[in-house]
Amino acid sequence: xxxxxxxxxxxxxxxxxxxxxxxxxxxxxxxxxxxxxxxxxxxxxxxxxxxxxxxxxxxxxxxxxxxxxxxxxxxxxxxxxxxxxxxxxxxxxxxxxxxxxxxxxxxxxxxxxxxxxxxxxxxxxxxxxxxxxxxxxxxxxxxxxxxxxxxxxxxxxxxxxxxxxxxxxxxxxxxxxxxxxxxxxxxxxxxxxxxxxxxxxxxxxxxxxxxxxxxxxxxxxxxxxxxxxxxxxxxxxxxxxxxxxxxxxxxxxx
Ligand SMILES: Nc1ncnc2c1ncn2[C@@H]1O[C@H](COP(=O)(O)OP(=O)(O)OP(=O)(O)O)[C@@H](O)[C@H]1O
Ligand SMILES: [Mg+2]
Numbered sequence: 001x002x003x004x005x006x007x008x009x010x011x012x013x014x015x016x017x018x019x020x021x022x023x024x025x026x027x028x029x030x031x032x033x034x035x036x037x038x039x040x041x042x043x044x045x046x047x048x049x050x051x052x053x054x055x056x057x058x059x060x061x062x063x064x065x066x067x068x069x070x071x072x073x074x075x076x077x078x079x080x081x082x083x084x085x086x087x088x089x090x091x092x093x094x095x096x097x098x099x100x101x102x103x104x105x106x107x108x109x110x111x112x113x114x115x116x117x118x119x120x121x122x123x124x125x126x127x128x129x130x131x132x133x134x135x136x137x138x139x140x141x142x143x144x145x146x147x148x149x150x151x152x153x154x155x156x157x158x159x160x161x162x163x164x165x166x167x168x169x170x171x172x173x174x175x176x177x178x179x180x181x182x183x184x185x186x187x188x189x190x191x192x193x194x195x196x197x198x199x200x201x202x203x204x205x206x207x208x209x210x211x212x213x214x215x216x217x218x219x220x221x222x223x224x225x226x227x228x229x230x231x232x233x234x235x236x237x238x239x240x241x242x243x244x245x246x247x248x249x250x251x252x253x254x
Contacts, residue, residue, distance in 0.1 A: 002028065002065075003026035003027060003028050003062075003204075004027060004028055004029055004063065004064060004172055004173050004204040005026065005027050005050070005061070005062070005063055005081065005173045005204060005206075006024075006025065006026035006027070006061075006062050007023055007024060007025050007026075007050070007059060007060065007061050007062070008024060008059050008060045008062070009022045009023070009024065009058060009059035009060070010022070010023040010024075010025075010046070010049055010056050010058065010059035010060070010061065011023070011056060011057050011058030011059050011228075012042075012045050012046075012048075012049050012054055012056050012057055012058075013057050018227075018228050019042045019045040019228050020042040020045050020046050020049060020056075020225075020228045021042075021227075021228040021229045022058070022059070022229065022230075023046060023059070023225075023230060024230070025206075025223055027173065027204040027205070027206055027221075028204055029172070029202050029203070029204050030199055030200075030202055030203075030204070031199070031204055031205070031220045031221070032195065032199055032205045032206075032207055032218055032219050032220050032221075033204075033205070033206050033207070033219065033220065033221045033222075033223065034206075034207045034208070034209060034215045034218075034219040034221070034222045034223070035206060035207070035208045035222075035223050035224075035225060036208075036209065036210070036212075036215055036222060036223075036224055036225070036239075037224055037225035037226050037231075037248070038226060038248060041225040041226050041227065041228065042225050042227070042228040043177075043208045043225055044086055044177055044208065045228075046225070047083060047175050047177055047206075047208065049061065050076075050081065050083075050175060050206075051073055051076055051077075051081060051083045051175060052070075052071050052072050052073040052074075052075065052076040053073055055069075055070050056069060056070075063076075063079055063080070063081060063173070077169055077171075080169075080170065080171050080172040080173060081171060081172070081173040081175065082166040082167070082169045082171035082173070082174055082175070083166060083174070083175035083176070083177065084159075084162040084163055084166050084174075084175070084176050084177055084179060085162070085177055086177040086178050086181070086208075088155075088158050088159065088162055089162070090150040090151075090158060090161060090162060090165070091150060092149070092150050092151035093149060093150075093151065094149065094150060095146065095147050095148060095149055095150070096137060096142055096145050096146050096147070096148055096149075096150055096153065096161050096164075097130075097133055097134065097137065097146040097147060099150050099161055099164075099165050100133040100136055100137060100161070100164045100165050100168045101129055101130070101133045101168070102165070102168075103164075103165035103166065103167070103168030103169055104129050104132065104133065104168045104169070132168070133164075133168060134146060136164045136167050136168055137161075137164055139164070139167070139197070140160040140161070140163055140164045140167075140194060141160060141190070141194070142157060142160055142161060142164065145157065155182060155183075156183050156184075156187035156190070156191075159179055159180075159181075159183070159191070160190075160191075160194065162179075163176070163179065163194065163198075167198075171203065172202075172203060172204060173203065173204045173205075173206070174198060174203050174204070174205050174206075175205075175206050175208075176195070176205065176206070176207045176208065176209075177208045178208055178209055178210060179191055179195070179207070179209070180192075180209055180211045180214050181209075181210065181211075183211075188211055188213070188214055191214065192214055192217055192218055195207065195218055196218055199218075207219070215236070216236045216240065219235075219236050220235075221233065221234065221235065222234065222235070222236055222239040224239060224242075224244075224245050224248070226248040231244050231245065231248055232244055232245045
């Protein structure tokens with residue numbers, strides 16, 4: 001299967017610290033690739049390189065075979081790569097619905113003056129955006145709180161709202177940075193279901209997650225990082241039984 005997103009020898013250094021070294025990964029539609037590893041292993045830095053927040057020092061990122069290394073975050077988002085953040089980044093004072101509608105903005109094609117004068121085209125487009133945002137909220141299970149302020153949502157719901165907002169940019173690749181962090185088992189179970197339904201929509205998903213139960217349950221492939229390097233890749237079964245992984249990471253869990 002052709003990958004939607006792949007990297008070749010990707011690297012990022014901070015001063016003397018090689019935070020990400022020589023990473024080769026690839027993910028296709030309908031696939032979930034999970035990235036695991038101890039704190040400070042370089043997982044979020046890798047996402048920052050894929051999403052354009054950091055410019056990699058080494059290697060390349062390809063989207064549909066096209067080299068996108070060094071593009072700006074908005075350009076990468078426009079191509080169809082969206083992400084969520086390890087620390088939730090919502091607009092707390094806005095409703096759930098408005099948070100999703102903001103995610104749609106760069107998809108709009110109208111001239112800003114059309115918006116200013118609330119032209120008919122603008123009003124039509126806004127109506128379509130409103131319906132689409134409601135559908136996304138429904139998809140992540142938040143339709144009942146569409147008009148609730150983001151800051152008043154329970155933590156687990158805020159995490160789902162972040163995903164709805166990322167989906168509003170119509171991505172083909174979704175990068176999820178610890179979407180089940182801090183969740184209780186039932187919330188984590190909901191998140192597993194949601195991620196599986198996202199895959200069912202044809203998205204390529206890269207998932208950073210510490211919840212081993214979640215990772216082992218839903219990943220097609222797992223990549224294990226330690227000190228910025230890949231120490232193992234494979235199916236959940238292969239990775240679970242890899243002595244290097246047990247030593248670096250899983251061993252610390254038990
Ligand atoms: N902007 C930065 N400047 C300097 N060092 C950084 C920067 N961002 C990350 N680092 C360092 O790079 C290393 C990898 O950090 P990163 O946040 O990618 O790890 P992580 O695997 O996401 O960890 P966690 O599981 O705790 O989220 C760490 O040593 C971190 O301190
Ligand atoms: Mg991180």
